[in-house]
Amino acid sequence: MKVKNVGRVGVVLLAAALGAAAMAGPAMADPNPSTDFRTLTGVGSDTTQDVMNGFGSLVTDGANAKVIASWDARGSVQIKTKAANCTFNRPDGSGAGRQALRASQGENLGGTNGGAGFFQGANVANCVDFARSSSYGGPTPPTTAGNYTYIPFGVDAVALARNANGDIPANISFAQVQRVYKCFDTAIAGNPVTPRMIQAASGTWQFWAGKMGITEAEINLGDYSCLARDTDSNPATPAAPNFERVQEHDGTVLNGNLNQIVPFSAGQFIAQGNTAAIQAATGVTVTDRRGQAALTGMRLPGQAIQQPVVGGILNTAFPLRRDVYNVVPTADLADAAIVNAFVGANSKVCTTTVNVGGTNRSVIELFGFGKRTNGVDLLNAACGATDLKANA
Template identity: 40%
Template sequence: MNVKSRVRIGAVVGAAALALGALAAPASADPAPNSNGTPNYRVLAGVGSDTTQDVFNGLGTSINSGSLVASYNATGSTTIKTRATNCVIPRPNGSSAGINALRNAVDNNTGCLDFARSSRGVSNSSTTDLTFIPFGKDAVTFAVRGNSALPKALTTAQLTSIYTCDTTSLNGVALTPLLPQAGSGTRSFFLGALGLTEDTFGSCVDDTVQEHNGEALNSAGDIAPYSIAQYIAQTNQPGDVADRRGASVLGSVDGVQPVTGGALNTAFPYNRDVYNVVPTNKLTTANIADTFVGGTSKVCQQTAVINDYGFGTIANCGSTVLKGES
């Protein structure tokens, strides 16, 4: 693997798109202050995945009238403050970064974090210190620019060849494959779907791009993985979801369309559960249990919010079977 660093600038996609972008308010990176302007720390604090940050902003507003769950976005200010005292921490960007921050809070008994958002499952099963609790279904496909000559339908074999740099052009267009930033759950999931690892994707790949940001696709050859749920949410813009699609469009894989009837196609080949990760020894703590554990938990009961943000509902919502170290 050869990490390439490039500056990617959002594509200018016409005056109409610019006008629409100006009207779309960016998602709030942190819980909004109280009406009197004081910080709104809430009871449970969570960080991590870019994929699920927006749905958790929506859930945080809906559950207990916005008093229980504080979810901090993957990007924004360099640091965040999750408690009134002694809890200024670096902002984690991505699933792995969020899980690491949660584990650090547990190991050092800081009390600064209660859960981590994750778009991947367990990567290290050496202990059962953390429990990965699923709450929704997502899938990942590839995105290209709508005005590019690149195909809008590919096979898994073609995608693998692109990301190992064996295929360098399609339809006469030189390919520039992109991957999300290090620590992204979507990055690890997409590589796994292609049968690749951190050590086997090609040196032509730019792996420095913020995930689910279609504005980073600023040349005809750009291709990147994209959460279908995130794309749907950015299209519909419930709550304060920022429309980052730019000129990107989603592609089909192995003949399967990513969206059907405006909703996630749960039959898409690269589908995944998304999770809230909590310390296993906190599973019976009242606030953790009531919020995350079981099909009657406060999160699992918010099916309308979960669907509004592009995710599918799942039968195993709230399950506590999946455990690991990270």
């Protein structure tokens, strides 16, 4: 990774220390033991993997058996989700998680995946029950018809992360951010800036790219030569760029990089700061990857600056907010386990609380997300709603 604009020895030393600490921490919270095969198996989003691990620890059936097995997006070890067969690579991100779910339903994804029921060369038929997704993968406008149902459980905000030791302003306008990601501007308030990307299969990136008004096709054509590159990239060949993709919600990529910015889930940022409380209340280990990252405030034209996090709580009025989902086959909406876990305001994910410092707190909110009890529209729905659908 190329370190740019490192102007102070102290910053470099702190960056190294923070990076080492992040590497030393635990990286996963899969079902333990890994042979604990549960009723509902989920894969996908990095954004919501921690909160779903929380529900995996807490949601039980009438026999007091854990119901939800949620496998992390990150990690080099393959996962095995069911007792027979079902060994495959981890789907890293919302898009990959939804693909794995579709393959599990017997769809043919084509390409290098393999034939019907295959994901990344492995037969995953009947291996995945739900996909964690931080974005809606359906058409515009959203629809109420489709083979897959997006069941919202929380509200997230996607903010811009900057290095807290740098000179990028703490509050910026949406127009400024968009102009930087479209490479119209290479500075904010006179400070040079390099925008970074996260993995393409990430729901966070899909959401962010949509808001920025850029597409993967344009990126691959080299239309945005200002985006951060790998160290072996050749700046003289923008038509064949080797752009760097970093893991989402990992602020350590900004350590020592004083002029770089990257999108970051506010829900993840809060959860990574709540590690002790989460561990004590749920037994789930959340890795603090914030590093030197700080979130910026943002404003839309004619509106006041909104902070993504206020008093340690997600601000649901932040301009770039989104619902986060558990995606299930529409045909399985009558399945008792799925209904009990995900469907409706009385479902386990919508109602489960834990004691934190003598106060009962929603698990959704403990892990950094907001909870919506009254729906506004399909993309701003109430927890447990089943109206939003798509075929992907």
